Amino acid sequence: MGRLQSTLSEIKRHKTAYLFLAPFMLIFTTFTIIPVLMSIALSFTYYNMLEPPTWVGWQNYIRLFLVDDVFLIAVKNTFLFAAITGPLSYIACLLFAWMINELRPKMRAFLTLVFYAPSISGNVFLIWTIIFSGDSYGYVNGFLLKWGLIPEPIQWLSDPRFMMPVVILVVLWLSLGTSFLVFIAGLQGIDRSLYEAGAIDGLRNRWQELWYITLPAMRPQLMFGAVMSITQSFAVSYQAIALTGFPSTDYAAHTIVTHLIDYGNIRFEMGYATAIATILFLTMMFTQRIVQRLLSKIGQ
Amino acid sequence: MKSKVQPKRINRSLGGDMGIILVLGISAAFMALPLVYAISNAFKPLNELFLFPPQFFVRNPTLANFQDLVILMGSSWIPFSRYIYNTLVIALVGTAGHVLIASLAAYSLAKHKFPGNNFVFSLIVLSLMFAPQVTAIPNYLVMAKLKWIDSYKSLVIPAWGMSLGLYLMKQFMEQVPDSLIEAARIDGAREIRIFWQIVMPIVRPAWLTLIILSFQQLWGVTGGNFIYSEQLKPLSYALQQIIAGGISRAGVSAAIGVVMMIVPITVFVFNQSKVVETMGASGLKE
Known part of the structure; x- marks a missing residue:
């Protein structure tokens, strides 16, 4: 009481x-x-937005994992994609923020703009469809043809061998966004006297400094950056659709979210689509937990 | 601006400096080249756009693409200014509301240890961990229930409650010294005054950054599932329709890319210069 x-x-x-x-x-x-x-x-119902939802139990999930081959392709692509772009974009954000922070203020402001600009330029990333265009007018093809490196144009955006790498490249180009800005702010907030103390304590070079002082001092920002990287790398769909079409050849660039869009926005199987969303939600949560545990080891 | 004393360069080798400059230079080129290419394309006449082998830089720069864009805008079914107005309303009201509401909530979470504080914050962190696509379908149902479909509200009001902004503001506000707030309370200042006149000025870098993030996001919205009336569609939707015209619109598309990119970049450059300034000058570090 x-x-x-x-x-x-x-x-x-x-x-x-x-x-x-x-x-x-x-x-x-x-x-x-x-x-x-x-x-x-x-996700436990059948729902088409016209009739009221009817309960179907685990049926949507059973269908996802046992019947739907395309979903399994999407899962495989998404994991491959996340495993490459997640860590790479995270490390790129951190390294570039750290390197830029070493520069003088004018240069720092300029390079921050150069690195950050792609991620805020909206649809400008569509320029990559011209760069990687499948005919000889594509910039990469034109270049390779001119130098005689390839005998005929490569179908970068519709040949399953190249689609995934191209999408990964473009997404990495776009990835220096929010986390990058937050890292820069974090680096500028670190107390200078820590470095002097570190030098007295015997830190010899900038790498030791980075590991023992800089990274532990910006742990909150690192956590935040990790959250953002994971979320974004699992959710990729828009760029993949814009670059390789929808559905992509042989589903080579089909991801969980593209699958979700397929069932949610086109087939109106809402129950099934929300089951996909729930799987995505659980996957993201699970990965976040693991990564947060890894990050807590920094500087130890 | 008081120029900061360049900190003593401890633990820095010349070789390392050179290495960093080299890596930064190459990466900056990789980042910038597609943008330069996009801008250069906007000034190319049609015959240069389809040249083989493709040319990186424009040879005979022309404004024809931009003129075409103006003509296309003038001939649209809805006056084009309407699209611009829609986007401005959505981006400005959305950003202003978000910064205000998220900051208020962040102040409450950062500086008041009320029952439920930790629970609310862990919900916010949890929500950062999944992509908006997860909730796209139920979100539509909620909008339909509220009868907000086909109105600015469906784009603006959810933007006010994005957890990213609250999270960022809270991290910064925690660094505001408690002693400052206590002193103001003893002087009899009310909470809203403490928030507005003490805390917000100190965390200026934070909300300037938040303005960049929020504006940039809202500037690009197309209305997607929520807006159906042509009169309410945002600018990026209208421009996408022009781009969808295909190969014959290649020049105009390039011009549109430049137009759409200029605004968020201007906002960024303007705010960022202020951010750096205030970060140097603010007494954030005790």
Whole structure:
């Protein structure tokens, strides 16, 4: 009783805090929490948006893993894709932020813009469809043909051997986004005196400095960057569709999210589509947990 | 601007410096070349766009592509200014609301230890961990239930409650010294004043960054599943329709790419210069 009462008086004491939080939480609940719960619930139903949902139990999940071959291709592609772009984009964000931070302010501002610009340039990444265009007008093909390196144009965007690498390259080009900015802010916030102390304690070069001082000091930003990299690398779809078409040749660039779009936006099998979404959700959560555990070892 | 004293270069070797400059130079070229190519394309006359072998730089620069774009805009079914107005409303109202609402909530989470604080924050962190695609379908159902389909609200209001902004603001606000806030409380300042006149000015780099992120995201929205009336469609949708015209619109598409890219980059450059300035000057580090 006493505990409940003290909690109540705590709540009363902080009523301004709740008031400040309220607008955000209202929106957040409506557009994030409720949809996630709905998505999980709908994944156990058959639902086509015209008739009310009917309960089908685990049937959607059974179909996903045992019947739907294309889903398995999508899973394979997504994991391959995430395993390459996730770590690479994370390391690229960190290394470039760190290197840029060594420069003088003017140069630093300029290079920050150069590295960050692709990720905010919207559809400009479509220029890669011209660069990798399958005819001889494509920049890469034109170049290779001119120098006699290939006898005929390569179908970069519709030959299954090249589609995935090209999409990976373009996504990496676009990946120096939010995490990159946050890393730069984090690096600039590190207390200079730590480095002097480190030099006295016997740190010999910039790599030791990076591992023993810089990285531990920006652990919150590193955690945040990891969260962003994982989320983005599992969710790739838009760039893949824009570059290789939808559906792509032999489903060579088909990902879990493209599969989700297929069933959600085209076939209107909402129950099945939300089952795909739930699988994606669980995969992301699971990976996040593992990576967070790895990152807590930095500087030890 | 007070120029900061260049910190003593400890633990730095010349070889390492050269290596870094080399790596940065090559990577910067890889990052910049496609953009330069895109910009250069916008000024190419049609015959240069389809040249073999393809030319990287423009030889006879022309504004014809931009003129074509203006003509196409003038002949659209809905006056083109309407699309621009739509995008501006969505991007400006969305960004302003997001910065304000997320900052208020962040202040509450960072500086008030109320019951439920940790629970709410772990929900926010959890929500950062999955992509919006996961909730796309139920989100539509929620919008339909609220009767917000085909209205700005469906794009603007969810943007106010994005967890990324709250997370960023909270991280920064935690670094604001408690002593400052305590002192203001003793002076009798109300919470809203402490928030607006003490905390927000100190975390200026944070919300300037947040403006960049939010504006850039909203600038690119096409309305997708939520907006059906032509009068309410945003600019990037209208321009995509022009690009969809195919090969004959190649020149205009290149011009559109440049137009769409200039605005977020301008916002970034403008805000970033302020961010660096305030980071140097703010008393964020105790």
